Amino acid sequence: AQSVTQLGSHVSVSEGALVLLRCNYSSSVPPYLFWYVQYPNQGLQLLLKYTSAATLVKGINGFEAEFKKSETSFHLTKPSAHMSDAAEYFCAVSASSSGSARQLTFGSGTQLTVLP
Amino acid sequence: GAGVSQTPSNKVTEKGKYVELRCDPISGHTALYWYRQSLGQGPEFLIYFQGTGAADDSGLPNDRFFAVRPEGSVSTLKIQRTERGDSAVYLCASSLIGRGVPDTQYFGPGTRLTVL
Numbered sequence: 001a002q003s004v005t006q007l008g009s010h011v012s013v014s015e016g017a018l019v020l021l022r023c024n025y026s027s028s029v030p031p032y033l034f035w036y037v038q039y040p041n042q043g044l045q046l047l048l049k050y051t052s053a054a055t056l057v058k059g060i061n062g063f064e065a066e067f068k069k070s071e072t073s074f075h076l077t078k079p080s081a082h083m084s085d086a087a088e089y090f091c092a093v094s095a096s097s098s099g100s101a102r103q104l105t106f107g108s109g110t111q112l113t114v115l116p
Numbered sequence: 117g118a119g120v121s122q123t124p125s126n127k128v129t130e131k132g133k134y135v136e137l138r139c140d141p142i143s144g145h146t147a148l149y150w151y152r153q154s155l156g157q158g159p160e161f162l163i164y165f166q167g168t169g170a171a172d173d174s175g176l177p178n179d180r181f182f183a184v185r186p187e188g189s190v191s192t193l194k195i196q197r198t199e200r201g202d203s204a205v206y207l208c209a210s211s212l213i214g215r216g217v218p219d220t221q222y223f224g225p226g227t228r229l230t231v232l
Contacts, residue, residue: 004158009156032218036223041225042225043119043120043207043222043223043224043225043226044159044207044209044223045223046220046221046222049218049220051218090158090159092158094218102147102149102164102171102172102211102218103149103161103164103172103175104149104151104159104161104221105161106151106158106159106160107158108156108157108158109156109157109158
């Protein structure tokens, strides 16, 4: 079984400041990890995914995340926040084993507010 | 091409009624997923189809929930004897293959179900 914990249901940053959204996972097998963003009244959009090819993953809109096995973490960062980054962000995990490997287990989300 | 579409976008029903929610995946995507997102929570997996068959229905909460995908494209999620606790946003996603390394799941905008 897998699980995801997102620390901080709400995060506020100033425009131009560093964005750091935290995600810790639990998985009994090597995980695949994802970050999705959800804008109001829109579907979830994939930001980036980790599939064991490289521990530092670059995504869209200047976001990146680093897989740290020793810390069971996959934190999302962006060097400089933009007003358009305001949205809800979800971390998700999928097991690399067979069977139900393709279902995603999501965290409870982090609402990012960007202050002018 | 078009993304994943879901109809209706909003559905209000009375307790005890039957509802059907429709999902049109991206053309050519063989894998289709249903998730449920309650207020303030991340999406929770319900069921996954590979082609016409349900490959994993372990997330369906009880036997009032049923989903079909008779021709391997459009899927319908059916809820019998609706309860107030069924109120949530029901999300559909599709992916190209659904085998091996997880392919990106593309999400629709969801159907907001309200049970009065």
